[in-house]
Amino acid sequence: MARHGEHAVVIAASIAGLCAARVLSDFYDRVTVYERDDLPQEAANRPAVPQGQHLHLLLARGAEELATLFPGLLEDMVAAGVPIVENRPDCIYFGAAGHLLGTAHYLRDEFTAYMPSRPHLEWQIRRRVEAIDNIDIVRQLVAEPRYDAGLQRVTGVLLESGNDASAVPAELVVDATGRGTRLPVWLEQWGFERPREDTVDVGITYATHHIRIPDGLLKEKLVVNGASHDEPLGLGMLCYEGGAWVLTTFGTGKAEPPQNFAQMCALADKILPERLAAAIRAGEPIGDIAFHKYPTSRWRRYDKLKNFPAGILPFGDAVVSYNPTFGQGMTMSMLQAGNLRRALEKSADPARDFNRATAKITYPVWMMDAIGDLTMHGAEGHTPWWYHRVSRLFDQFLEAAESEPVLAEWFLRRFSLLDSLWMIPSPKIIARTMRHNLRCWLAERRAARLGLPPPEPASLYAVTERSRSTSP
Ligand SMILES: Cc1cc2nc3c(=O)[nH]c(=O)nc-3n(C[C@H](O)[C@H](O)[C@H](O)COP(=O)(O)OP(=O)(O)OC[C@H]3O[C@@H](n4cnc5c(N)ncnc54)[C@H](O)[C@@H]3O)c2cc1C
Secondary structure: OOOOEEEEEEEOOOOOHHHHHHHHHOEEEEEEEEOOOOOOOOOOOOOOHHHHHHHOOHHHHHHHHHHEEEEHHHHHHHHHHOEEEEEOOOOEEEEOOOOEEOOOOOOOOEEEEEEEHHHHHHHHHHHHHHHOOOEEEEOOOEEEEEOOOOOOEEEEEEEEEEOOOEEEEOEEEOOOOOOOHHHHHHHHHHOOOOEEEEEEEEEEEEEEEEEEEOOOOOOOHHHHHHHOOOEEEEEEEEEEEOOOEEEEEHHHHHOOOOHHHHHHHHHHHHOHHHHHHHHHHEEEEEEEEEEEEEEEEEEEHHHHHOOOOOOOEEHHHHOEEOOOHHHHHHHHHHHHHHHHHHHHOOOOOHHHHHHHHHHHHHHHHHHHHHHHHHHHOOEEEOOHHHHHHHHHHHHHHHHHHOOHHHHHHHHHHHHHHOOOOOOOOOOOHHHHHHHHHHHHHHHHHHHHHOOOOOOOOOHHHHHHHHOOOOOO
């Protein structure tokens, strides 16, 4: 591994900062992570990460990336009681954009997701990072990076302690301070341009209760019913380690979510099958309801800047924060860690390569989120004409996927960011979608002619496809 210098600093010890520190430890003699928040010795919520109280989904791709960054971490989580969710209808109930996937048929058990609570996951990663010899995690607020105008580079950070500020030199500073990053302001102060910001005003509010559901009422481990064109409210619930369920409801496009447990139950009655809603109703709420507002998804386009100072790079949510209801943020931070490693392998000043590589992985995910939000979820922002066309085509795809397992699997894998970050079906998948929808349409017409009730789409798949190979 190429050695790049004596000291690297990471500002912040949340998920992104910890993943960045792990990579930097292979390239620098010492890495110091400064975090302003108290870091608990056990898995516990932190005030600076309020999202930790809400449903936090680690996508299957995120688990794969974690296993590469921290070998043995997934096994540790399972040993600590973190539930595993397999891609099977008895494990998941999954509604997306008004379509229910993966329940009308048996999906191949092809991938596994791990469901740690956010505090547990962060704690598992933190204790692994703490165990790395050349990494120190220090409780300390960073006032700002130090910029040397003569060298046109960042040369370390200034720490804030009471009225004093002390300087710490570093060859590289990684800004992982999350959505509230001040890097655009600092760039301006140092004489650089601020990055352009792409935004989608999603107007999301979360309302979450932890509940205990009596054993035996639910066979599912994950229940998700996202917002749709006709219903701005959605719901997700997971059984975390420790056996309590986190029940998160949310409103999109500025719709107000439920304000108390009774209203949450009423929403479940409306958007979930009776069996699932009854299990929630039988649940016993623990503690108080928690709310969180997420008005805007934001992508800071550092990749578009002609000039960028050496010695610093933005990382994690400080670059891009996605609509949280899609559950992508942590996984995308872990993918950025891969970009950081590749950029460091290429060059001692990785910012340019890293910013470009991060834009490349961000684009497909950002675009699909934006299409969904702007055409279906009442979000506001720049909406190219073709977004509506794509959205309509995708609706047809999801309609077919309700009763066609190969299509459902394709969607669930892509939603989990496996195989590719692009949610673009291959010609074979498109042909399969058209064939299935045509078959359903013809069967409905035939039934109408004979005065029979319309056939179940799933039964059409069963008659015509079950004996064939299910590979696309
Ligand atoms: C409501 C909500 C739900 C979400 N749900 C999911 C989900 O289901 N799945 C998923 O993958 N992602 C989800 N996300 C996104 C996910 O939380 C983030 O993508 C992920 O935590 C990476 O963020 P980060 O580490 O960059 O920043 P953050 O987690 O926001 O952490 C920023 C850190 O910076 C520290 N800090 C800030 N300034 C300073 C300073 N000057 N000095 C020292 N420390 C500083 C803070 O104390 C904090 O620890 C959700 C987000 C929200 C808001």
